[in-house]
Amino acid sequence: MANPDIGINDLKGLESQIAEIRSKIEAMDKKNPSDKLSMVVFSGDMDKILAAFVIATGAVAMGMEAVMFFTFWGTPALRDKKKKPGQKDIMSKMFGAMLPKGLREVKLSKMNMGGIGTAMMKSLMKKKNVASLEQMLEMAEELGVRIFVCEMSMDLMGFKREEMIDYKDITFCGVAKFLEEAKDSRIQLFI
Amino acid sequence: MSDDIQIKKTLDLKGMPCPMPVVKVSKGIKEVELGEVIEAITTDPGSLSDFPAWARTSGNEIIKTEQDGKTIKFYIKRTA
Numbered sequence: 703m704a705n706p707d708i709g710i711n712d713l714k715g716l717e718s719q720i721a722e723i724r725s726k727i728e729a730m731d732k733k734n735p736s737d738k739l740s741m742v743v744f745s746g747d748m749d750k751i752l753a754a755f756v757i758a759t760g761a762v763a764m765g766m767e768a769v770m771f772f773t774f775w776g777t778p779a780l781r782d783k784k785k786k787p788g789q790k791d792i793m794s795k796m797f798g799a800m801l802p803k804g805l806r807e808v809k810l811s812k813m814n815m816g817g818i819g820t821a822m823m824k825s826l827m828k829k830k831n832v833a834s835l836e837q838m839l840e841m842a843e844e845l846g847v848r849i850f851v852c853e854m855s856m857d858l859m860g861f862k863r864e865e866m867i868d869y870k871d872i873t874f875c876g877v878a879k880f881l882e883e884a885k886d887s888r889i890q891l892f893i
Numbered sequence: 894m895s896d897d898i899q900i901k902k903t904l905d906l907k908g909m910p911c912p913m914p915v916v917k918v919s920k921g922i923k924e925v926e927l928g929e930v931i932e933a934i935t936t937d938p939g940s941l942s943d944f945p946a947w948a949r950t951s952g953n954e955i956i957k958t959e960q961d962g963k964t965i966k967f968y969i970k971r972t973a
Contacts (some may be wrong), residue, residue, distance in 0.1 A: 730931070756911065756912045759912050759916055760911075760912040760915055762916075762919070763912065763916045763918070763919035763920075763947065763951075764915070764919070764947055764950045764951060765914045765919070765944075765950060765951040765952070765973075828968075831908050831909055831910055831913075832910050833913065841916065845916070861911060
């Protein structure tokens with residue numbers, strides 16, 4: 703069995719090579735993206751947010767993790783209409799009044815027609831059993847979809863944490879938190 | 894009919910559009926033991942391609958698909 707041509711030094715060399723390969727594989731494993739979906743929800747349009755929620759909840763159903771990072775026009779959609787924000791400066795008040803207060807108030811990106819189109823779409827969705835945005839949010843919470851809200855957008859538009867929705871897994875953060883998640887995700891989307 | 898398949902649970906997903914059938918089946922399959930079979934009934938034509946995709950990704954097995962008009966029946970074995 704033993705080959706007389708193979709010396710003890712060759713074996714030691716082989717051993718150190720194996721150890722080196724092993725550590726390289728371990729490092730590669732760490733860099734491998736996981737079955738995770740990271741999504742930027744930049745848009746504040748009803749149709750686009752609906753698409754975002756359908757994909758996020760679908761991802762969890764497929765056995766993946768899902769993270770939604772709400773930023774810019776997406777942030778006002780996560781406000782809770784029932785909550786009172788308290789004192790605000792004039793600009794914040796203006797933004798607060800002009801932007802949709804929660805998922806119920808977001809509009810279609812096309813064919814809104816002063817709200818008629820959105821109302822028609824909503825009644826059509828009901829008729830066809832398509833879940834509303836509020837129901838999608840509830841389902842996302844139940845499934846464990848994590849939501850991140852961009853602190854900078856909130857600050858810019860004058861939104862306070864006290865006026866945002868109650869959600870089990872909500873984090874107020876910045877771009878680094880999103881990138882940390884996105885870096886390890888197999889799928890990254892910008893909606 | 895599939896008399897030889899032991900069905901542990903039936904999910905009635907008729908009338909539900911995307912993504913509900915897949916979301917419900919992913920929850921439903923976890924309510925039975927490994928190796929047991931559930932039956933999922935949908936009317937969403939998209940589920941014909943969605944269910945196999947879900948099964949492949951989640952590691953479960955569709956052992957049989959039956960279509961009767963608009964109604965589609967999936968027999969799914971929990972293997973993951």
